[in-house]
């Protein structure tokens with residue numbers, strides 16, 4: 001039961017996710033349109049789309065200029081816009097502007113984007129619907145005296161986070177009271193610089209938890225399913241590097257509890273589209289909500305791999321007013337999938353982004369290997385965006401097989417011309433703790449001191 005059929009989608013994004021959305025559209029018989037910046041003229045996704053329109057000027061502003069994007073969508077007769085991740089994907093204003101212009105925004109309702117974009121308001125809302133929280137503040141803090149009192153009350157170590165931020169920016173861990181003032185200043189300054197808002201909040205800092213997240217899919221009629229969990233504990237400086245579905249060592253009760261509270265919360269809030277609820281799980285299996293992402297995530301392919309469900313296509317169909325075609329009992333999660341973010345960065349120089357010309361590119365293949373990437377031989381990686389040039393996803397029936405397959409696929413992967421983190425991934429998949437599934441958010445930063 002579609003309320004409106006989508007026949008042409010504008011993709012307000014670039015890179016591998018733009019290509020991913022084009023592929024989903026093609027399989028649904030939907031035309032795809034992309035906008036692209038001056039430096040993205042050679043992007044493979046620009047060639048694969050049915051139509052493409054340049055946006056001149058600043059290469060980042062091009063993907064944020066939503067008035068321009070909406071007007072191009074109208075000119076090109078698009079009935080919907082897919083925002084991908086990053087850029088405009090979490091702008092409630094953009095989602096609302098699409099709706100006001102008669103264009104379907106492929107994603108959640110603007111009110112939910114706004115709610116979960118505000119980390120503290122979302123904590124309050126999630127606590128009200130029964131989700132457990134870390135001890136911490138509910139209100140943004142804007143003065144150092146209050147902040148320090150709160151930190152002492154909670155008890156060190158604590159973590160300071162930007163109230164309106166993300167991506168690890170404006171985040172500081174404070175181990176002891178003496179360091180608090182300095183860390184507070186630097187967190188607020190960074191938050192101000194990156195998000196134009198200096199407010200922060202404080203919560204208890206957990207030592208080496210696991211980062212576990214639950215994928216939710218919800219239609220407009222209150223039908224909600226989960227598609228299992230992902231373990232995103234392998235991080236460098238709080239940024240995800242490898243993602244796994246399902247988590248290799250999560251106990252059964254904790255997993256069921258995560259499913260239960262996530263579905264219940266989304267139902268109570270009337271959430272629609274895809275979404276991810278992120279939690280930290282401590283060493284005693286206590287669960288704490290950290291944030292909710294109201295968009296498709298970089299790591300969505302691992303969930304697709306174990307569920308057989310195309311998340312981008314379901315997002316489009318939900319936006320068309322379709323009812324979910326499957327109930328929870330019909331979803332069968334099978335095997336293990338691991339995603340490796342392939343970044344053009346230099347491990348010898350502290351992983352600084354290293355854009356440049358790819359002089360030679362040979363992709364891995366074979367059974368159980370998926371590659372979502374915009375890289376090719378002679379592709380000039382622009383320096384204006386983040387360093388991720390693709391994702392390698394491997395799938396197998398058992399964890400051991402998935403790890404072996406990963407090692408094989410990473411060995412096949414050849415990228416020349418720019419340094420990448422492929423050598424790092426090759427070391428991780430041969431590390432005994434990784435093979436044993438013994439991972440937490442401290443894993444990679446510790447291992448990096450021993451890897452060569």
Ligand code: ADP
Pocket residue numbers: 134159165166167168169171203204205206207208209211235238239278280290291441
């Ligand atoms: P961002 O939105 O900046 O990515 P998140 O709140 O999602 O920030 O946290 C990112 C990562 O930071 C988590 O996966 C975890 O590794 C670490 N982290 C965040 N909050 C805490 C905490 N209270 N205790 C321990 N680690 C944390």
